[in-house]
Amino acid sequence: MNSNPSPSNSSRFEGCTLTGALSVLTEIRDAICIVHGPAGCTHHNFSLLHATLLSNDRLEVPRLLSTRLTENDIIFGGEEALEKTLTRALSLSPASIFVLSTCIVETIGDDTEAVCAKDRGVPVIAVPTAGFLGGVFETGIRNALSTVASLARPAAGTTLSANLVGEKNLEYGVDENAAEIARLLSRLGIGINLRFVRGIGTRDIERLGSATVNILREPALRPVGEGLRQRLGTPYVDSFPTGLAGTCRFLEDIGRICGVDTSTAIEEEHAFQAAMLHQFADIAGSRVHFQSPHPMLRGDPGAEAICNECAEALDLAADPDGAVIPYPYPAPVGTAGLRRMLHRWRILIREKQRG
Known part of the structure; x- marks a missing residue:
């Protein structure tokens, strides 16, 4: 959750802390993630993750369970519901279990870490993902990565x-x-x-x-x-x-x-x-106008620098009446990413030239 709802001050990375963490933890194929909170928190994230997997031709189902907290649990505490859900998760023989807290769980004060600390034969790790105090999507990613890293130990040696x-x-x-x-x-x-x-x-x-x-x-x-x-x-x-x-x-x-x-x-x-740049010699000298991809988003200095660098390399001319090209977000990675970006530029330039 974001404590400042003003669109003009919104960060591109903002969003649910829980979703950020799940985007990391569900990529551990033999783990199960338990969302400790109401069923809706799990349903929303399951739908998002499943749709993303399908859009990338991955016919997989996110391994999520919910403690499905009810009004009774919220009033009297949800630790018993978490214990029951952990028992269910263990019956599925995971190699590890990650328990993610939600805003309501942090509000009522469940001691999720104490429940997870019991010896169950596999790692059961609590991940702080309640965003109600200002955590955002990016916070969830960082917390998840740091939590998973706790399973690693210093290596005897390194490889190149x-x-x-x-x-x-x-x-x-x-x-x-x-x-x-x-x-x-x-x-x-x-x-x-x-x-x-x-x-x-x-x-x-x-x-x-x-x-x-x-x-x-x-x-x-x-x-x-x-x-x-x-x-x-x-x-x-x-x-x-x-x-x-x-x-x-x-x-x-x-x-x-x-x-x-x-x-x-x-x-x-x-x-x-x-x-690679020679492949785009056909758009050299074209007139272009770079702009933010959305009026609500702040400018990205890195994206601007990349666009200016490529424009200079291709001798593109800045012109308010030129082909409108949005600054990329996120910035393209490496030379291959620039090639894909320039393919999009070519399409926009050609459309402008055709009128």
Whole structure:
């Protein structure tokens, strides 16, 4: 929930804290998530997650259970309902269970952590996801990642590899973005150790500490990166690469952390970018007008910089009467993301030229 309802001050990341956490935790395939609260909280999120999975051709059902709190539970406490739901969850033989609190549970004062702390043979972990005190979608993501990381232990050694931390699982193109990171890392001879958290099992979390570097999806996840650095000793890069120059800087940063020479990789990426831009020579010199994708959203300086960089590379002219091109959100990842963005630009420019 947001304590400031003014649309002009709304953050793009705002939304339900519970939804943010579930977007992470439901990607642990052998886990069950219990939403401790009224049935409606679970129903809403199940519908959203299921629809997102289907839109990405994933015929899966989110493993969610609800404690289905009633008025009686809200008045007298819902811990008994949680105990019953945990018994039901354990009968399904999960490898781990995550219990997510809702606003009403925090309001009535259920001691969710105490209930979860009992030995049940598998990890049962409470995740704070009540947003009524100002938590938002992004808060849920951070809390979920930090909670899951508690299952990891320092590794005996590391491999030349990277973890992708905090991918936006509800984002269109999430797998394409991961593939672009893998492509860039391959130039340095570095592989992906773990997508934390996307499409993994509970046991996979054990190898979280064996990577040489963590790559955060965005700077907002720095607290998670710091937590992993302190617990597991893994340094991090604070965002996926964006922009032409930014993508090459990303290679430099990864190479510096991993002790890998980047000169050849950067030279190859420069050539790759030049060939990509050449594919759009047909729109060079066109007139364009960049604007926010929605009047309620604040401008994104990063998106503006990327658009200006690509416009300069293609000799596009800024003109209020030119083809209207919205600033991208989120910013396209790597060179492949820029290619997809420029394909959209071409369509808009051609439509404008046709009148």
